[in-house]
Amino acid sequence: MNFDADAARAWVVAAAAAVTENADHLTQLDSAIGDADHGVNLKRGFTAVTAALDGFAADGPGAVLVKTGTTLISKVGGASGPLYGSAFRAIGKALDGPEADAAALGAALRDGLAAIRKLGAAAPGDKTMVDALDPAVEAFVAAAPDGLGPAAEAAAQAAEAGAKATAELQARKGRASYLGARSVGHQDPGATSTALILRALATVLD
């Protein structure tokens, strides 16, 4: 199975379900070192995405993901809206055929990461979603020769490990940076939602 429009749609729908189910947890994480809205933001955004994709005719995965990104930008707000929105748009733009193989999806995910880093200027270690997405993209690309399923599984695991590891970091970007050393000891909400989104991909491509 290659990554086509239906797979892209399934990914986004699964991500929406995961984010919605974990909205309270994400908001709680954001409450500790941020402003207690990350789960609410993503739930609102992905609910809108699900509605936007309903009946949306797409000739390939790219269109689905561009639509997803555009909708997130229009509905989420906050820091995560433009970041996730731009990432999905970049991933989608990189996928111009009717379907993509693992190598192509890996390259597209790398574009997504680049979009986030360009917009947010966060480096790995700054305690942001980059700390989940960066190792995930590397893992995906490394495992791409094994096919979509294994690559996505590797990415999900790397994202989960990266998200967990943010707990030890001191934030240098985003709201948590205002806390200085007090940000240490709390897991980053954005890195956590990134892990959920990549786990959704792995589940769909399994």
Next chain:
Amino acid sequence: MNFDADAARAWVVAAAAAVTENADHLTQLDSAIGDADHGVNLKRGFTAVTAALDGFAADGPGAVLVKTGTTLISKVGGASGPLYGSAFRAIGKALDGPEADAAALGAALRDGLAAIRKLGAAAPGDKTMVDALDPAVEAFVAAAPDGLGPAAEAAAQAAEAGAKATAELQARKGRASYLGARSVGHQDPGATSTALILRALATVLD
């Protein structure tokens, strides 16, 4: 021993001490059915009275008590300031000699009660200081033939019983009246302070 200027002064000083010592308790009672200031009000007022009486030359108990009442009016505020102030002024005005016997003090206390009832328009049973002072005055007058000490003791006991009994009443005057039936079950702060003031008199005349 008759009731002279020194005895009047001793009464007021003892009342000040009692009110100060029980200020938090009075405020707590007022917190349940009022605005949480009765103890603070009386402590502020009686502290000012003690200062005002320091070095104040009086030719009889009347002058001491008029001064006490005037100072309370100037310093307490709220409902209890004018009420207690007017009462002490009325008691003082009724005592025009250098000293008074039990009958004279009983009559003066009755004037104090009348002043409160005139100003506040509260009847017995309305859940106010009147419910402590009214039975206290009656007890004092009834026991006056036994002398000052027994009369004051009887008054103190009657005031204490009256104060305690306010718990069962529904307030019709003062802030507690706003609570309607919810005022039942709480002892009235003003009745409680009245009992303290009469207990101070009994202690001094013992």
Next chain:
Amino acid sequence: MKKFINAPEDVVREALAGVAAAHSDLRVDLENQIIVRADAPRSGKVGLVSGGGSGHEPLHGGFVGRGMLDAAVPGEVFTSPVPDQILAATQAVNGGAGVVHIVKNYTGDVMNFQMAAELAADDGITVESVLVDDDVAVEDSTWTAGRRGTGATVFVEKIAGALAEEGASAADVAAIGRKVNENSGSFAVALTACTTPAAGKPGFDLPDDEMEVGVGIHGEPGRRREKLQPAKQIAATAVESILAAKPLQRGDRVIVMVNGLGGTPQIELYLLYGHVAALLADAGVEIVHKLVGNYVTSLDMAGMSLTICRADDELIRLWEAPVVTHGLRWGA
């Protein structure tokens, strides 16, 4: 205790010192604890004085200025001021045309203002008193202390202040104040208790899913405790309670205030106002003017009060007249 204070007994005095430092258009007499318009007394103008316990700010000090009060007399927190203070304020604003006291109906306020009025009379100053008792949560009865004075005080001070500014007599200023009070009803709901500096802890405990209905502005519990309702339902309760006591007809015009008790965000007050406006529109009542914000507070209490005042051309004209105070300002 979680307050920006130094010592509980110094709060009012130190806050007044801050007012004195902040506002050169006010004269703060720290000795007598009164706030007076810098240009008082104005010869020939009726002097308007109000006061009461502190903790309700901006009431009353925030309403001293052109077109409203000439002086405010703050007592200790939630404690009526003493006659000496009220007398000093009365003297300070007496321009020869008499003085009007605006008194919220609390036993302590009534008695202390009454004593001050008697002292002022001894001094040759005519004092008229306007008693504000707009809180319809309390039953109106001659056997009790009667209704509390709450939100309508702002309306009385604004409208009587405008008439006084026009040069009306003390009797007329008092009369219009009484008319405003008569035309007004208020109703309040609290979500939390407030904490006085002296008590240091909330006046009552309120579970997370309950509210006090029919509260006053002194941290006392309300008439009853209920399960927390949606804002829409709370707005309906407030409107219905007021209209039951102060009925309105279709076509009536009103001035409305959705007031925060101190700890309620403005966003919630506007949300409530939206419901109130819809309910009154349904009743065929026209809202001619409105205030939405913190005007009569109860320290840090999370809560709201609604005040509705039936207005005629005269009241509307006086409401619209210029007012220049730190709490209310327009037209100049």
Next chain:
Amino acid sequence: MKKFINAPEDVVREALAGVAAAHSDLRVDLENQIIVRADAPRSGKVGLVSGGGSGHEPLHGGFVGRGMLDAAVPGEVFTSPVPDQILAATQAVNGGAGVVHIVKNYTGDVMNFQMAAELAADDGITVESVLVDDDVAVEDSTWTAGRRGTGATVFVEKIAGALAEEGASAADVAAIGRKVNENSGSFAVALTACTTPAAGKPGFDLPDDEMEVGVGIHGEPGRRREKLQPAKQIAATAVESILAAKPLQRGDRVIVMVNGLGGTPQIELYLLYGHVAALLADAGVEIVHKLVGNYVTSLDMAGMSLTICRADDELIRLWEAPVVTHGLRWGA
């Protein structure tokens, strides 16, 4: 949860409906969730737009009107608005002379306003941006998100608004806004956490005898936790922190704001102002103008912030210029 709301997700929309019902001098676009001056766009006048998460009221909606903002763009509670909203506001106030965005320095605000500015540019509208980053509790570093935008936003909006009203160019309006920001420093202390409608409980627990020092306006904990201090000491900490980052000389003139974060009684703010005024007098600094009250809030948080802006003749003239908004009004 103790709030006057119906459902957490409807709070902002319903509050905007209340604003629409309350204020006929504002045009509320409920679809785009923006608040616009009723007379916008004004031909030839630079349009001034600000916005950010809701929950800071009266910022920003309360500052829309003559002499201040042309439009406010409220996001969800504590969530930056989305580019579509900001674009709609930018288009609504564009009178041909360009539009200035006043943006508080938060990652989300910066990115969403930036995206909107790019969309507006595609639309042929020139947008200048002023970034407000006055909170000296946060270290100023290029490696981090930098300082937060807080209290100085009111100063930037007032002064840039006055210059825009005079007909200045977008570049000049932006330049004066940047100057105000550069001259300003803020510092905040919280005694309680706030509760967002979505979270339903306070963002952090704070023991009864502790305070959070160096907090922002989004319910996040501060830089450090300390034992509660007397107000005098807290005022000194705030003044010293600001002066360390934004030094003043004897003879300097300043505009000062003692701001409540939503749950702090006015009486405490005035008490704090008294201490601030004394400290600045000791430093030989002249307070030319001041605000004491709730201007930039954090929902129901009990807390205060101090903002100090060094002012010259130009800033003072623009500060004194007429302003007619629901949150700030004078001179007209």
